[in-house]
């Protein structure tokens with residue numbers, strides 16, 4: 001007899017029947033329905049997969065990578081209000097959080113790698129996490145950089161390009177960050193709420209800060225972070241038009257899709273280890289900033 005597909009199919013069914021028939025009565029009642037389920041689940045599964053590929057375009061695939069956001073990293077000191085105590089992560093706490101990532105086998109990747117994945121241009125390792133710093137505080141250079149270097153971790157620093165020294169990093173420090181393998185990116189020129197500025201100021205803050213980084217450091221950045229995390233469609237369109245390929249917002253958890261590229265969700269890192277661990281697992285109540293204000297707006301005004 002020829003081994004036609006029909007013969008093979010018939011033979012498979014016959015063998016299946018024979019196998020079931022060999023089982024004792026008790027086992028048949030258990031395994032019979034299971035085998036039937038197994039036989040029918042294959043076409044059902046492939047149909048479901050086809051349907052999903054039709055309903056969801058490839059760009060809608062979710063990339064689950066916590067993007068951590070730090071501000072100042074400095075020892076706790078007297079006179080800090082509650083907001084500052086949370087947002088100014090103590091150096092020892094920062095070390096503990098970085099050690100936690102290493103000990104728990106997180107793979108720290110550059111933020112650009114997350115954006116690559118969202119654009120379908122690359123894959124990420126399991127347990128990926130990205131580290132970012134806002135505002136360019138000098139404390140990031142003095143206290144965070146040595147810990148990052150010691151653990152061979154990379155991070156992206158979002159710089160306010162018209163705030164260079166003395167409480168903020170100067171050109172020397174920024175160049176040292178570059179040499180250490182860190183990414184420098186834009187956090188606007190003067191840190192206004194971009195949803196509230198004129199069209200010309202918006203362009204100046206967004207495109208101008210990109211030019212500043214080019215002049216100061218010779219880098220052409222394609223990453224932006226919204227001051228205070230504030231954005232709307234108009235702001236995002238200007239950011240995209242200025243040549244950036246992604247922009248990070250504040251909060252909203254650990255999952256992003258291609259549609260979130262100009263408002264990347266992130267996790268605000270605070271001086272609280274339990275909240276840090278919750279944030280890594282995607283809890284939206286990771287950081288509880290009291291008073292309901294805009295978190296690092298308060299920080300900036302209080303420490304400037």
Ligand SMILES: [Zn+2]
Nearest residue numbers: 134135227228
């Ligand atoms: Zn900021």
